[in-house]
Amino acid sequence: MTHENRAPPDGALDIADAHRELAVARGNAANVSPKAVDAAIIEALRNMPGVQGTNFVSRIVGKFITNARVNLASVEDAIAASDCSSVRGIAHGLKSSSGFLGARQLAEICAALERAALEGDMRSCADLAYQLYHEFNRAEIELQAYL
């Protein structure tokens, strides 16, 4: 008995087609990574009355990046010193500004880090700080376009 040239039943995918579709879906999932920054938020700021073209956005994004870099370094120091209070304070501050600029995932990681610090869970703080650095790097690359 041979299966060569056997047509699939009506409405069913040929197994080779199914594998091809699965591979495409996996490829798409790997390639489609959500943006770190919601560009619509930045554009809305840029288009607000009273905003002088791109200057305001450039200035605010520049300040955010500068301050965030300082905060990330401080988080590292605070975790090394097991200083939960400082970790919480820094994460708390960075949370709102990240969200205001449309870096939602960054804001969510800050919120999780703030909770972990409040609970005194330094192991989770260290894990979340790693995620924070990674996500900030993603956000920074996208935000550089507005400088």
Added chain:
Amino acid sequence: MATILIIDDDETCSTLLQLMLENDGHTVHVLLESRDAIARLQAVSPDIVLLDTYMHPIDGPETLTALRAVPGGAEMPVIMMSGSDDSDTRARIERAGANAFVYKATDLGKTVQEIVETMKTLSGK
């Protein structure tokens, strides 16, 4: 329209709030150093103060205590803001004697909308 003094050591947040509130027609002053709060309050004579809760080295409740002690400070409408909405934060704000609390959510538009609505409630308009 009101004259507003924002006291928040986060420059990104305070600048964005200033922009949004100015676009709503208000006159807005920003203070990034809470230790200068009394001098700025007396210089600006605001109609209302927006005060962040978690600041360094002097936090919002401490700043509010100092503001309440100066002439006219006891009657000054003060809205305290925080990016935390937990019971501990709300209790600290209530003990400090703020007139209202606004959750500084990660959505700028919603936060500003809540600030404006709270200001209207406090002014009776």
